[in-house]
Amino acid sequence: MEFEEFVRARSAALLRYGYVLAGNPHDAADLCQEALARLASTWSRVRNKTNPEGYVRTTMARLHINRWRRTRRESLVGEVPERGYADAGFDRVDGGSALWTALVALPPRQRTVLVLRYYEHHSDEEIAAVLGVSRGTVRSQAARGLDKLRAGWAGAAPQAAGYPTAGPPAGGRPAASHPAASHPAASHQDRTATGRSS
Amino acid sequence: VTDRLEHSLTRTLEAAAESAPGPAVDFLDTVRRRQRRRRTRRGLTVASAVLALCLAGTLTVVAHLSPVHRSGPATTNPTASPSAPAHGVPAPRIAQPAGRVWPSAVHALPPNLPDGSAYRVNAVLGGDRYLVTILPPGTAGVAESVAIDSATGVDVFDAAAHTVRTIATVPPPTGGAMAGPDIPRTGLRSWPLVDGDVVTWADTATTATGTARHESYTEIWAASVATGRAVLLTRVPVAQADVGVPRPAGTMVVWTQYATDKQHAPVGIYRVPAAGGTPAQVPGTAGYDLVAGAWAQPAGQLVDGRTDQLLNVLTGRRMTVPVGGDEHDRRLECGPAWCAGAGAERISFAVVPADGSPGPTELDRPYGLFDGGRVALAAGSDSHGNPQGVIVWNPGSGLWGELGAGYALPDPATADVSVLQAQSRPGAPVEVFDLSVASRRT
Numbered sequence: 001m002e003f004e005e006f007v008r009a010r011s012a013a014l015l016r017y018g019y020v021l022a023g024n025p026h027d028a029a030d031l032c033q034e035a036l037a038r039l040a041s042t043w044s045r046v047r048n049k050t051n052p053e054g055y056v057r058t059t060m061a062r063l064h065i066n067r068w069r070r071t072r073r074e075s076l077v078g079e080v081p082e083r084g085y086a087d088a089g090f091d092r093v094d095g096g097s098a099l100w101t102a103l104v105a106l107p108p109r110q111r112t113v114l115v116l117r118y119y120e121h122h123s124d125e126e127i128a129a130v131l132g133v134s135r136g137t138v139r140s141q142a143a144r145g146l147d148k149l150r151a152g153w154a155g156a157a158p159q160a161a162g163y164p165t166a167g168p169p170a171g172g173r174p175a176a177s178h179p180a181a182s183h184p185a186a187s188h189q190d191r192t193a194t195g196r197s198s
Numbered sequence: 199v200t201d202r203l204e205h206s207l208t209r210t211l212e213a214a215a216e217s218a219p220g221p222a223v224d225f226l227d228t229v230r231r232r233q234r235r236r237r238t239r240r241g242l243t244v245a246s247a248v249l250a251l252c253l254a255g256t257l258t259v260v261a262h263l264s265p266v267h268r269s270g271p272a273t274t275n276p277t278a279s280p281s282a283p284a285h286g287v288p289a290p291r292i293a294q295p296a297g298r299v300w301p302s303a304v305h306a307l308p309p310n311l312p313d314g315s316a317y318r319v320n321a322v323l324g325g326d327r328y329l330v331t332i333l334p335p336g337t338a339g340v341a342e343s344v345a346i347d348s349a350t351g352v353d354v355f356d357a358a359a360h361t362v363r364t365i366a367t368v369p370p371p372t373g374g375a376m377a378g379p380d381i382p383r384t385g386l387r388s389w390p391l392v393d394g395d396v397v398t399w400a401d402t403a404t405t406a407t408g409t410a411r412h413e414s415y416t417e418i419w420a421a422s423v424a425t426g427r428a429v430l431l432t433r434v435p436v437a438q439a440d441v442g443v444p445r446p447a448g449t450m451v452v453w454t455q456y457a458t459d460k461q462h463a464p465v466g467i468y469r470v471p472a473a474g475g476t477p478a479q480v481p482g483t484a485g486y487d488l489v490a491g492a493w494a495q496p497a498g499q500l501v502d503g504r505t506d507q508l509l510n511v512l513t514g515r516r517m518t519v520p521v522g523g524d525e526h527d528r529r530l531e532c533g534p535a536w537c538a539g540a541g542a543e544r545i546s547f548a549v550v551p552a553d554g555s556p557g558p559t560e561l562d563r564p565y566g567l568f569d570g571g572r573v574a575l576a577a578g579s580d581s582h583g584n585p586q587g588v589i590v591w592n593p594g595s596g597l598w599g600e601l602g603a604g605y606a607l608p609d610p611a612t613a614d615v616s617v618l619q620a621q622s623r624p625g626a627p628v629e630v631f632d633l634s635v636a637s638r639r640t
Binding site for chain 2: 004007008011012015016017018019020025028029033034036037040041058062099100103107114115118119128129130131132133134136137140146149150
């Protein structure tokens, strides 16, 4: 397969991945194009030795994380004005627009870890390898992200087994009276894993 | 709740992805343009490097090859152009074990403390002593990857004497060990950081105020490494403010507090004597975030100027640092010695002196500053380009080396971290790399 053929075949899927990573179509395209440009420079080597799509997805995640590393203080105040993210896509998410809005409001690194875990279905060890961080960091980032999403979830989610039709206020703080919702350690994963690094 | 949330999260992500716009008609052309731009810039970089080497060869005696790689210090070449980074830039494809570059930085420690406890090293204290956090019984493998909330104590391990001295237990006795069947116990929130004789850390404590109501607090603690007496410096309700990593700075402890809304903006930097006292907000620090030790940088949203004011929240000293401009698309994060960030068009990365003089801007990967901003770290990579290990680089001395696959980058939120560690397998010795050795000028 030639590079152009690969791009034509996989760009839509990669843009979908970029969209859930970045939270908006513009940054998704930016991430995707930058990763593909890097792939183009090493196409013959990557094609022969590894999975090109895996290479691109790893590059996209790392670019996104590294962008956060450089701009983490910016992002603290920089996300809100761009909440025009609530474009056509969100409204079509079945019952999940509130959750998606809350997800987009998460700090980029927490969101990336959750995307890799719940969209790419990677294990924490795989996520650690993709992002070049320790598994402990992956777990703490995931726990904090889930904490924030869960903050309003318990009250907003239906009690039955169905899925929410209304989510929490985006990025709302955990209730102070419920430490399980506020402490980084409060995730199911952390409790069950007992902090071991097996 | 967790299962429902996780299930809904999966569905929401999948649905959002399906709603993402498809590629634009010129998508492939744009990719090709980006590739050509990268190629052009790399070509210019190589040409500049060759030219610089030729000039250097005619003017200087080329140093003989040594087992230690030393790239030219960026600060000793004031005439270097930002676009001619032949010197001062690591070449990660040439394997260069950091242990050979800085042999005294490497410490081999037993897999367990004398009482059998697992542990994580947080600082090298000298004299074969180490500040460690105690991990739960049975913890195995690479201590670096252990979840922070699993730590149960802060101790000093004397490897020569085979003794352990307890500074504090975590969570402290004031906290509830188990607030309820669905509520986890409280625990450590930031790994301890050491500066001189002061060690400080944060934990979360839960206090039962009734049968059904609990309050959570972030507590900041400090102790003297010499005496080991831990002092509770402050207790901030979780609902009131988000507390950043507390950092020791001389005899003081400083931290940033953030708003609890979704914007999470820094509302101020606080300081308190490490021996105890009343915490006070440093005037004029709303909107600032600590970057290294007592140094803080405005938490701006966009780069709309070329300079920024770095502020020492203890001395009041200010210094002008570069934050962006023609050579940098994005804001640079600065310590008192170096700034790190992205180069032009975000296809290269930069580490430049904080005084604004030129520095390397064609790094092939992003570097973060650690050990108080004195040493730069980046994720290493294997032969396929996948992340592996850590590149350690002192941009001042030009020395760099690689740490192996067992090592991982520390959390960038704790830029004052001074050690990295790895364990090849459960039961194997713990290898500790002391960044403070690598960050020395020579």
